[in-house]
Amino acid sequence: MIFHHARRIARGVAAAGAVCAFGLASAGAAQEARPVNAESCTSCHGPGGVSLGAIPTIAGQDVAELDAALRGYRDGARQGTIMGRLVGPLSDAEIVEISAYFAALTGPEQ
Amino acid sequence: MSARLTRRQTLGYAGAALSAPLLSAPALAQGSAHVVVIGGGFGGASAARSLRRVAPDIRVTLVTDAPEFSTCPFSNLVIAGLREISEITFSYDALRAEGVEVRVDPAAALAPDRREVVLQSGDRLAYDRAIVSPGIDFVWDALPGGNPGMAASLPHAWKAGAQTLMLRDQIQAMPEGGTVIIAPPDNPFRCPPGPYERASLVAHYLSQHNPSAKVLIVDGKNQFSKQSLFTEGWEALYPGMISFVPFSDHGGLSAIDAGARRIETYFESFEADVINLIPPQSAASIVRDAGLTGTGLWCEIDGLTFESREAEHVHVIGDAAIVGDMPKSGFSASTQGKACAHAVAALLAQRTPERAYLMNTCYSLVGPEYGISVAGVYRSETGNNRLSSLPDSGGTSEAGDLPQLRRDEADYARGWYANITQELFGA
Numbered sequence: 001m002i003f004h005h006a007r008r009i010a011r012g013v014a015a016a017g018a019v020c021a022f023g024l025a026s027a028g029a030a031q032e033a034r035p036v037n038a039e040s041c042t043s044c045h046g047p048g049g050v051s052l053g054a055i056p057t058i059a060g061q062d063v064a065e066l067d068a069a070l071r072g073y074r075d076g077a078r079q080g081t082i083m084g085r086l087v088g089p090l091s092d093a094e095i096v097e098i099s100a101y102f103a104a105l106t107g108p109e110q
Numbered sequence: 111m112s113a114r115l116t117r118r119q120t121l122g123y124a125g126a127a128l129s130a131p132l133l134s135a136p137a138l139a140q141g142s143a144h145v146v147v148i149g150g151g152f153g154g155a156s157a158a159r160s161l162r163r164v165a166p167d168i169r170v171t172l173v174t175d176a177p178e179f180s181t182c183p184f185s186n187l188v189i190a191g192l193r194e195i196s197e198i199t200f201s202y203d204a205l206r207a208e209g210v211e212v213r214v215d216p217a218a219a220l221a222p223d224r225r226e227v228v229l230q231s232g233d234r235l236a237y238d239r240a241i242v243s244p245g246i247d248f249v250w251d252a253l254p255g256g257n258p259g260m261a262a263s264l265p266h267a268w269k270a271g272a273q274t275l276m277l278r279d280q281i282q283a284m285p286e287g288g289t290v291i292i293a294p295p296d297n298p299f300r301c302p303p304g305p306y307e308r309a310s311l312v313a314h315y316l317s318q319h320n321p322s323a324k325v326l327i328v329d330g331k332n333q334f335s336k337q338s339l340f341t342e343g344w345e346a347l348y349p350g351m352i353s354f355v356p357f358s359d360h361g362g363l364s365a366i367d368a369g370a371r372r373i374e375t376y377f378e379s380f381e382a383d384v385i386n387l388i389p390p391q392s393a394a395s396i397v398r399d400a401g402l403t404g405t406g407l408w409c410e411i412d413g414l415t416f417e418s419r420e421a422e423h424v425h426v427i428g429d430a431a432i433v434g435d436m437p438k439s440g441f442s443a444s445t446q447g448k449a450c451a452h453a454v455a456a457l458l459a460q461r462t463p464e465r466a467y468l469m470n471t472c473y474s475l476v477g478p479e480y481g482i483s484v485a486g487v488y489r490s491e492t493g494n495n496r497l498s499s500l501p502d503s504g505g506t507s508e509a510g511d512l513p514q515l516r517r518d519e520a521d522y523a524r525g526w527y528a529n530i531t532q533e534l535f536g537a
Binding site: 033034036037039040041042043044045046047051052053054055081082085086087088089090094 | 163164483485487502504519522526530536
């Protein structure tokens with residue numbers, strides 16, 4: 001099957017050529033408020049990063065905590081049910097970009 | 111960081127200059143562009159909503175078959191009596207409120223040469239770009255004596271709605287000690303773990319209401335998604351109730367007697383009280399008729415923009431497309447819809463689309479409090495439709511006797527469903 005490759009080999013080195021844009025580099029980017037690399041996150045964490053159920057809300061979280069969590073999952077220092085499987089290939093720049101985006105959103109209590 | 115930004119900007123402008131001279135008048139000002147989205151499921155709703163958010167100046171029309179959409183994800187809970195169909199059925203009101211023009215008028219034809227979609231009513235919609243997410247059709251010819259009428263007594267329940275309820279009702283009406291056959295096709299097909307979640311939740315229902323009944327999976331393949339995790343769960347929750355008959359043990363279907371509810375295979379024949387016959391599948395007929403599947407059954411696309419390799423200005427997402435290693439799942443379709451919206455907005459503004467980090471997660475419920483998952487991560491890239499699973503990522507939940515993990519993943523499965531349906535259809 002497609003996914004039978006649960007690899008846990010050396011982490012920390014982003015795939016060659018995986019350097020994606022940090023920030024909104026394109027002309028006319030004012031309309032692209034959400035970085036394309038953050039789009040998948042909300043399918044589980046809820047629209048705008050505000051979750052309805054057991055999966056944590058990420059909108060409005062402290063940027064340093066989001067950044068540390070993503071790095072922890074990526075580098076294997078932090079354990080979770082699924083995040084370690086989803087963020088392994090993220091570059092440092094992508095983690096900064098995603099963390100900054102969700103930290104800047106308004107959380108449910110605010 | 112700023113060095114990367116500068117380099118990326120330079121590359122982006124260079125690319126744009128090569129593909130379309132910046133000083134020449136663009137064919138379409140973004141403000142007047144019209145995108146027609148075909149399909150009101152996970153891919154289409156995601157693309158339409160995302161496009162309104164990413165590029166509010168673009169006019170978006172969503173063409174769909176019905177005023178409401180019932181999701182295939184969580185339809186196995188309806189079959190098992192754990193949810194009502196109303197709880198997995200959604201309207202398009204929230205899309206309308208965001209400025210998506212919703213046409214409940216099935217798309218009858220797609221004419222890429224005229225950049226036009228023809229609706230069943232005869233109305234014609236001109237587009238600058240089309241995003242097509244029509245899902246699957248069944249290849250009845252691939253079954254012995256196969257025809258669509260078989261679904262009237264042997265429900266596929268592989269498109270959610272009336273078929274889901276038919277299968278539920280048949281299982282509930284089954285005699286004591288009866289047998290349910292689930293007959294999944296070979297790969298590729300919509301929702302690779304779906305038949306096995308279905309077997310699990312049917313067994314959950316039977317264990318409470320008809321405990322001497324059996325579930326038999328007569329499979330068109332030898333292995334399936336999350337197989338060791340499912341098998342482990344079946345032994346823990348429903349010992350002896352579910353049997354898996356791989357293709358190599360039966361050799362394929364040779365005859366189907368819908369009236370007698372019997373299937374013959376090359377090595378063995380099987381009788382049952384309920385047969386859930388899930389036929390082989392292809393991309394929906396609208397894209398096959400438009401020539402978008404070439405000589406095959408599925409649409410090949412550019413891995414960065416999802417643009418068809420057979421027709422310009424038509425982007426195909428979701429189950430109808432072969433998107434590299436991404437499985438045919440609602441989550442994948444939704445992810446692709448978002449990335450495709452970014453790409454289409456960029457193309458209409460004469461910009462070079464950015465590469466995207468794409469995720470998929472498929473949760474399955476082996477029981478109401480027993481969840482498992484498989485995940486994959488991909489990067490969109492132009493050229494050859496690879497979208498390979500990235501190294502150092504993806505894979506299934508840990509195996510073993512881990513009750514807390516199974517409970518957590520069951521909670522997360524419900525949380526995922528609540529959030530993705532809210533994102534697609536919620537206000």
